[in-house]
Amino acid sequence: MYSYLYSAVIHGVKAEMVKVEVDISRGLPGFNIVGLAGKTVRESAKRVRSAIINSGFEWPVKKITVNLAPGNINKYGSHFDFAIAAVLLECSGQIKIKNKNKKIFAGELNLNGNLNHVKGVLSMLLAAGENNYLEAIIPAANQEESLLVKNLNPYLINHLRELDNLENSAAEVNKNLNSNEKSVLNYPDISEIKGQKNAKKAIITAAAGGHNLLLIGPPGCGKTVLAESIVKLLAPLNRKELLETASIYSINNNLEELNLKKRYRPFVAPHHSITSAALIGGGHIPVPGEISLAHNGVLFLDELPEFKNSVLANLREPLEKKKIKIVRQQGSYYFPANFQFLAAMNPCPCGFAGVKNRKCKCSERDIVRYQQKLSGPLKDRIDLQIEVLPLKKDEILLKESEADNINYNQQIKKARKMQAERYQNTEIKNNSELQLKDIEKYCQLNSSCDKILSQAYQRLKLSVRGYIRLMRVARTIADLNSNPQIKESDLIEAVDFRWYAEKSEMLL
Numbered sequence: 001m002y003s004y005l006y007s008a009v010i011h012g013v014k015a016e017m018v019k020v021e022v023d024i025s026r027g028l029p030g031f032n033i034v035g036l037a038g039k040t041v042r043e044s045a046k047r048v049r050s051a052i053i054n055s056g057f058e059w060p061v062k063k064i065t066v067n068l069a070p071g072n073i074n075k076y077g078s079h080f081d082f083a084i085a086a087v088l089l090e091c092s093g094q095i096k097i098k099n100k101n102k103k104i105f106a107g108e109l110n111l112n113g114n115l116n117h118v119k120g121v122l123s124m125l126l127a128a129g130e131n132n133y134l135e136a137i138i139p140a141a142n143q144e145e146s147l148l149v150k151n152l153n154p155y156l157i158n159h160l161r162e163l164d165n166l167e168n169s170a171a172e173v174n175k176n177l178n179s180n181e182k183s184v185l186n187y188p189d190i191s192e193i194k195g196q197k198n199a200k201k202a203i204i205t206a207a208a209g210g211h212n213l214l215l216i217g218p219p220g221c222g223k224t225v226l227a228e229s230i231v232k233l234l235a236p237l238n239r240k241e242l243l244e245t246a247s248i249y250s251i252n253n254n255l256e257e258l259n260l261k262k263r264y265r266p267f268v269a270p271h272h273s274i275t276s277a278a279l280i281g282g283g284h285i286p287v288p289g290e291i292s293l294a295h296n297g298v299l300f301l302d303e304l305p306e307f308k309n310s311v312l313a314n315l316r317e318p319l320e321k322k323k324i325k326i327v328r329q330q331g332s333y334y335f336p337a338n339f340q341f342l343a344a345m346n347p348c349p350c351g352f353a354g355v356k357n358r359k360c361k362c363s364e365r366d367i368v369r370y371q372q373k374l375s376g377p378l379k380d381r382i383d384l385q386i387e388v389l390p391l392k393k394d395e396i397l398l399k400e401s402e403a404d405n406i407n408y409n410q411q412i413k414k415a416r417k418m419q420a421e422r423y424q425n426t427e428i429k430n431n432s433e434l435q436l437k438d439i440e441k442y443c444q445l446n447s448s449c450d451k452i453l454s455q456a457y458q459r460l461k462l463s464v465r466g467y468i469r470l471m472r473v474a475r476t477i478a479d480l481n482s483n484p485q486i487k488e489s490d491l492i493e494a495v496d497f498r499w500y501a502e503k504s505e506m507l508l
Helices: 039-054 080-091 121-130 140-146 160-169 197-209 223-232 239-251 276-280 309-313 316-321 364-371 393-397 408-422 436-442 447-460 464-480 488-507
Strands: 002-011 014-025 030-034 063-069 103-105 135-139 153-157 213-216 298-301 323-328 331-336 340-345 384-387
Touching: 002 080, 002 121, 014 080, 014 121, 030 039, 039 080, 063 080, 080 103, 080 135, 080 160, 103 121, 121 135, 121 140, 121 239, 135 140, 140 153, 153 160, 197 213, 197 223, 197 384, 197 408, 197 464, 197 488, 213 223, 223 298, 223 340, 239 331, 276 309, 316 323, 384 488, 408 464, 436 464, 447 464, 447 488, 464 488
Parallel strands: 002 103, 030 063, 103 135, 135 153, 213 340, 213 384, 298 340
Antiparallel strands: 002 014, 014 063, 323 331
């Protein structure tokens, strides 16, 4: 007797369809799984047998062979339990599954037949939809992932017994996404932050133009809060971005960290003790790292010089190519990593170099060595580098913020609209992607601006990269001010933002 059903396996962040075949024949009773099955899949034999018996079905006392096709792809994951059990029951004539060519099965079985939540279901459902599958039979615990896929009808199952009358016994699908507000970080609103007028402008500019940003200042001046406030300034995830991001979180089994209802972009802030594998992804069977969890969102590195140099060096490729390639013996894996990079650091090891009324204990050599931990290639990828100063007494005691009456989100929205119209026939999405040839086309200056740029070039000793970064920021500031052409005030503000960066480069 022969039968088959379909499941899937995760490869990187995408899923590939797998045909689960079963042959029951005469011979010495046994259960064998072939088709490059991993250890977790091979262990499913014991789980499947106990689940079938404890669910009131009969275990065929015959020779049972399970094949996972295609045979050239490594299969891993406990989600194959459900498909193997279902096809075994169908093959032995105990249940009947209609339209099995259009169904996909995924779920982990307990010994009593209950189905557990499995990770990576969203990627499997998306792959099934792309391959014209119409129905998905998955654990009820994976309901939230099923609601994100529109072209697939989900059957939510709690127990293996429900396969006996699938259409009538499947759990009813709740059509509303449950936004778990308690598990989502409550991001601050920029209008609630006191003082820091210059730093707020930098955050707004970074949010409007997609610029990478470095905040430099003493401990306690509000760098982390300022960085977190960018989440509410960024545009919500569109449907495509939401599916891409949610797929990655589903694979890492932490989908609850995303606010699916408000569609906030992810804000990932790993500790400085993180390893390279945890940051970029890795493992025997590679899984996405922190930079992939920040895909379509923000990666924030606090205390930047405290990260290992080898870890920071791994950021160069994803910042440039928007993805990371990991090579293992069983194949190559590509993980998406299109994130906006934010970082914060102290000006020196003690944190108080250049701060009024605070004595710095560091020598000049210590300061230089500390700042040199941030390599040149990484600094070249940061458009904005801002000095954040401690708040004054009047700013701390101020009851109402001066920014309360300013609609920053509306201002940023208008700036993004200008960028979308300007670059509609190009591959450029925002001002942070402008190269030298693009600047000559989209950042034309009048004679007054040319004069200001010439003075800035001499004073700041701008390099070509410095010039590109300056003009990117000037273009975004002009968009925030609704100026089709860059004006003198826009360029002056951009020069002001570049001052600390060029000053630190001259120091080094």
